[in-house]
Amino acid sequence: MSVQKPSIPKGTRDFPPAEMVRRNYIFEVIRNVFQVFGYQPIETPAMENLSTLMGKYGEEGDKLLFKILNSGNYLDGLPESASRILDPASRLIDLTRHIADKGLRYDLTVPFARFVVQHQNELIFPFKRYQIQPVWRADRPQKGRYREFFQCDVDVIGSNSLLNEVELAQIIDAVFTRLGIRVLIRLNNRKVLAGIAEAIGAPDKLTDITVAMDKLDKTGMDKVNDELIQRGITYESVVKLQPILNLEGKIKVKFDTLETFFKDSEVGRKGLEEMRSVLEFLKDLHLENKFDFDITLARGLSYYTGTIIEVKAQDVAMGSICGGGRYDDLTGIFGLPGMSGVGISFGADRIYDVMNECKLFPETILAATRALFINFGAEEEKYCLKLLANLRQAGIPSEIYPDTVKLKKQMEYANRKNIPFVLLIGKDEIESGMLTLKDMQSGEQKSCTLEETKKLLS
RNA sequence: GUGGAUGUAGCUCAGGGGUUAGAGCACUGGAUUGUGGUUCCAGGGGUCGUGGGUUCAAUUCCCAUCUUCCACCCCA
Numbered sequence: 001m002s003v004q005k006p007s008i009p010k011g012t013r014d015f016p017p018a019e020m021v022r023r024n025y026i027f028e029v030i031r032n033v034f035q036v037f038g039y040q041p042i043e044t045p046a047m048e049n050l051s052t053l054m055g056k057y058g059e060e061g062d063k064l065l066f067k068i069l070n071s072g073n074y075l076d077g078l079p080e081s082a083s084r085i086l087d088p089a090s091r092l093i094d095l096t097r098h099i100a101d102k103g104l105r106y107d108l109t110v111p112f113a114r115f116v117v118q119h120q121n122e123l124i125f126p127f128k129r130y131q132i133q134p135v136w137r138a139d140r141p142q143k144g145r146y147r148e149f150f151q152c153d154v155d156v157i158g159s160n161s162l163l164n165e166v167e168l169a170q171i172i173d174a175v176f177t178r179l180g181i182r183v184l185i186r187l188n189n190r191k192v193l194a195g196i197a198e199a200i201g202a203p204d205k206l207t208d209i210t211v212a213m214d215k216l217d218k219t220g221m222d223k224v225n226d227e228l229i230q231r232g233i234t235y236e237s238v239v240k241l242q243p244i245l246n247l248e249g250k251i252k253v254k255f256d257t258l259e260t261f262f263k264d265s266e267v268g269r270k271g272l273e274e275m276r277s278v279l280e281f282l283k284d285l286h287l288e289n290k291f292d293f294d295i296t297l298a299r300g301l302s303y304y305t306g307t308i309i310e311v312k313a314q315d316v317a318m319g320s321i322c323g324g325g326r327y328d329d330l331t332g333i334f335g336l337p338g339m340s341g342v343g344i345s346f347g348a349d350r351i352y353d354v355m356n357e358c359k360l361f362p363e364t365i366l367a368a369t370r371a372l373f374i375n376f377g378a379e380e381e382k383y384c385l386k387l388l389a390n391l392r393q394a395g396i397p398s399e400i401y402p403d404t405v406k407l408k409k410q411m412e413y414a415n416r417k418n419i420p421f422v423l424l425i426g427k428d429e430i431e432s433g434m435l436t437l438k439d440m441q442s443g444e445q446k447s448c449t450l451e452e453t454k455k456l457l458s
Numbered sequence: 459g460u461g462g463a464u465g466u467a468g469c470u471c472a473g474g475g476g477u478u479a480g481a482g483c484a485c486u487g488g489a490u491u492g493u494g495g496u497u498c499c500a501g502g503g504g505u506c507g508u509g510g511g512u513u514c515a516a517u518u519c520c521c522a523u524c525u526u527c528c529a530c531c532c533c534a
Contacts, residue, residue: 005507007525010525010526058532060531060532060533061532061533063459064532064533107534135534137533137534139532139533140459140531141526141527142527142528142529143527143528143529144533144534145532145533145534146534149534150534151534152534211532299533318534319533319534320533320534321534322534323533323534345534346534347533347534348534349534350534351534374492374493376492406491407491407492407493407494408490408493408494409494410493410494411493411494411495412494412495413494414494415494415495416494416495422493422494424492424493426492427492428492436492438493438494440494440495441495443493443494443495445493
């Protein structure tokens with residue numbers, strides 16, 4: 001049998017120890033902030049019923065779902081209509097519906113909504129939860145985009161208060177300040193976008209308008225206008241939209257302009273009012289990071305209804321590293337209407353990439369084992385084991401080299417693992433009862449008692 | 459889904475229609491059998507992604523396929 005080349009699926013990654021230490025550092029910072037703000041942890045399964053997932057992320061999203069083939073003979077009981085293989089358009093959807101009824105989660109928000117509905121009687125509302133777990137998307141991988149990645153979600157559900165939006169902004173500010181990443185927090189409101197669509201006379205084209213506008217800073221005005229026309233917006237509407245596309249500069253100017261723009265749009269005025277409250281709160285709080293009211297911010301997920309937030313690193317070109325917003329009726333589809341929630345998601349993997357590029361990881365987090373016992377033979381092993389247990393009980397991370405091999409090799413091991421101290425205990429030391437402690441950095445070594453050693457190592 | 463690149467040693471990459479395909483790093487042994495990092499010496503390791511075609515001859519040229527990466531769409 002030929003040996004197969006080891007590999008992992010496209011867009012997935014292994015995490016060696018050095019990376020894990022850093023990843024855990026990110027998770028710990030985020031988790032600590034979440035807890036300080038009073039959020040509680042939950043976890044949900046990696047796979048959900050496809051019925052829970054499908055139709056929640058738009059058509060694109062459905063395509064990006066990983067579907068899990070049913071166990072056993074999945075072709076059994078396949079109805080006649082499903083094998084309409086001659087109709088290529090409906091074939092795929094038809095088939096998957098019958099041979100897969102589970103899928104890997106696409107994000108943490110929809111499973112959370114399912115969770116809330118399912119456990120509504122046990123939860124205390126407003127329910128504030130956080131959740132740090134991997135999600136999967138059958139996307140094509142590229143820079144900053146993976147098929148398996150971790151999201152760190154915080155949501156509060158069962159409260160309409162804008163105080164929650166403000167709190168989330170504070171959480172964003174706290175997390176990125178602690179991690180040392182300089183960010184720009186962009187805010188917008190879906191109602192403002194709806195107002196714009198209404199004011200230019202294309203209320204039914206909200207999604208098309210936002211998708212196009214979202215690209216303004218990337219492709220420029222002309223391309224955006226082209227796309228708007230292409231998406232079926234009338235020339236007249238596009239002309240009306242121009243003052244909005246040109247809107248830049250001070251927040252106050254944006255408000256004044258939109259105020260008049262929305263004189264016939266109630267949604268627009270409502271959205272503007274919400275934005276105004278949130279921004280006023282934030283102004284008083286003196287956040288470390290900059291925030292801005294950006295009307296071109298759209299965000300794809302179809303379930304957002306109010307405030308939307310997106311965070312980008314200032315020093316690295318990368319997609320957003322955190323995003324979220326308010327959704328008024330996410331639980332409605334699972335049978336619990338009128339439950340408003342708002343939440344954000346930190347992209348741990350992108351945050352890692354940003355920190356790596358900017359060299360923001362503290363050196364100290366790499367330290368692990370403090371001392372290594374050299375293995376000189378059967379008798380010495382036995383003697384060292386007791387000393388080792390003693391050190392470990394004192395909370396000193398330590399280990400013994402498991403094999404009696406050449407000293408050179410054992411020293412090399414300590415060296416490569418960055419272990420700062422080595423303990424050499426051979427026949428002489430056993431006889432004298434002293435320990436020979438070597439400092440790997442300076443190369444110095446001295447004879448110590450067990451107590452002295454413990455003091456030096458702790 | 460669309461477009462562009464890529465694939466040679468465990469890793470990063472040179473090279474080239476013609477005898478035994480190279481380097482650095484890593485690995486193993488030695489100089490140094492109770493002392494690592496530096497240095498020096500020696501050694502192991504490759505169906506040149508896979509399948510087909512052109513040719514006296516293909517790892518090299520051509521086609522297909524897959525892989526990985528990059529951009530678009532969309533997104534964390």
